Amino acid sequence: MLGCVIHGEGDLRVTELPSPEPAPGQALVAVRYGGVCGSDLHYWRHGGVGDFRLREPMVLGHEVVGTAVTGRFAGLPVAVHPATPCGLCPECADGRANVCRDTRYLGSAARFPHVQGGFASQLSVPEAQLRPLPEGLPLRRAALAEPLSVALHAVRRAGAVAGKHVLVTGAGPIGCLVVAALRSAGAAHITVTDLLPEALRYATIAGADTVVRADDPDDTGRPTEVDAAVEASGVAAGLDTCLGLVRRGGVVVQLGMLPPGQSPFAGNLVVSREIELRGAFRFDTEFDEALELLAREPVFDGLISAVVPVPQTEEAFHLATDRSRSCKVLLDFED
Template sequence: MLGCVIHGPGDLRVAELPTPEPGPGEALVAVRYGGVCGSDLHYWRHGGVGDFLLEEPMVLGHEVVGTVLGYGSPDASGPAVGTAVAVHPATPCGVCPECADGRRNICRDTRYLGSAARFPHVQGGFAARVVVPADQLRPLPAGLALRRAALAEPLSVALHAVRRAGQVAGKHVLVTGAGPIGCLVVAAAKAAGAAQVTVTDLLPAALRYATAAGADTVVRADDPSDPGWPAEADVAVEASGVAAGLETCLRLVRRGGVVVQLGMLPPGQSPFAGNLVVSREIELRGAFRFDTEFDDALELLAAEPAFDGLVSAVVPLREAESAFALAADRGRSCKVLLDFAS
């Protein structure tokens, strides 16, 4: 079978891989679509994501959907063969203090598809066939097509970030960064009842996608005279992954407000307006991955056809490098999918 393997910075290869065989408790899935994530782009460009650095070749991808082909044992439980499914990419350990506390998304010994956070790395889902624990399969709700379902993983990230912010119903939410995750944060905030969502970004094309996702106001981040800048916001979600975005959130959130850091900042130290956190009693919260939000994301995707507009391109697997280049160009794309059926 073919798979998409990263060997180092700039070294992405579509290669022949052995077809995996499921073991006890595992399922074999024929992957149809895989979404190119910002973390995949970081592995491609820099050979790592934050502090997670490549030490061996790794199959990328954790945003995958497809069809169940079979199970590793006849008594395995899971969706019937032939069922269209989304794959939850996390396998938490279930025994660490974080898992015991109901925070499995920050499990200290988790396995996550396509992640170099541990060694040997956890191979990802950008392959024609993938084996995963059967309990990580989620059958798609009625009427949800695989193409739109490929947004389930990033939408789960956005839902978790909004929940980390607390109650947003009736509030003004500021989102810095209108990449795919930022746009999905907009949709998640509106679904949670936010009264006003303002989004900032440097690129007009990205801001157009944010508007399509439901943003009430969009602002050019490099234009201090833009009339869309709010005097203050109740909640701010930093989704750009740059220190300037966090600075904007801390300066524009109200006193006693909440800032959620969702974007992964560059490795090492970043400038940080810590005095504002003190003098304004701002609550700064991290948001990492997700857990049960995956099921909620599928239901939200099934209910809202407008999410289709965030999928800007579907590219055959054999053209993976051009797909990554397109996904990295936010002036031309939002969410780019790899198509494994072609």
């Protein structure tokens, strides 16, 4: 079968891999679509994401959907929940499996040996990680389930947003899905900032009320104050923007993964304004919520900018990196 393997910085190969043999309790999935995530791009461009560095070749990908081949869902279209938490650590016991200290996550170098990912024609995973798609949800749109789950979790971390003005910094795929999640949660007004006009266009598709060019201080849409903010750009300047605009006692959620090491930010504002700065990492039960939301809202189709056959994976990665031309790029693993 074909698989997409990262060997190091800039060394991405589409290669033949042995077909997996499901172990007891596992099911085989014929993968149809895989979404190219920002973390996949970081592994390709930089050899790591955040503090997680490549130490061996790894199959990329954790946003995958397809058809179950074996197990109780055989023959059904399914989405794959990419996480296998340990179920034993204090975090799992506290209902926070998304920060499990011993989790396994598809296509992640957070542990060694690395957890091989889902960018392959066939994938064997614990059957408990499969979710049959709700009626009417096409596989193509279902490929957004994993990143939408990340967005839903970030919005949950922001607290009650219904009726509030919320700022989102960064209009990449995750930022746009945060916009959609905020709209679903009842936010009264959503402002999005980014450097690129095309990214802001996708934010509008997702439901943003106001879009602002981050590099234009005179943009008339720039707010003077917001109730809450979600930082989705992964740069310290975005965090500074959030801290500078959120009201006293407001909440800022850091969702974008910042560069490795220390990141300077306006920490004194956290103190003097009693701003609550919260992290948001992955997700847990939001995956099922994401599938239901995707089934109800065909607007998500507008965020899928390209579907690329897997033999052209490197071209797909170049396209996904160029946010002036793309939002969410999918790999197509059909024969």
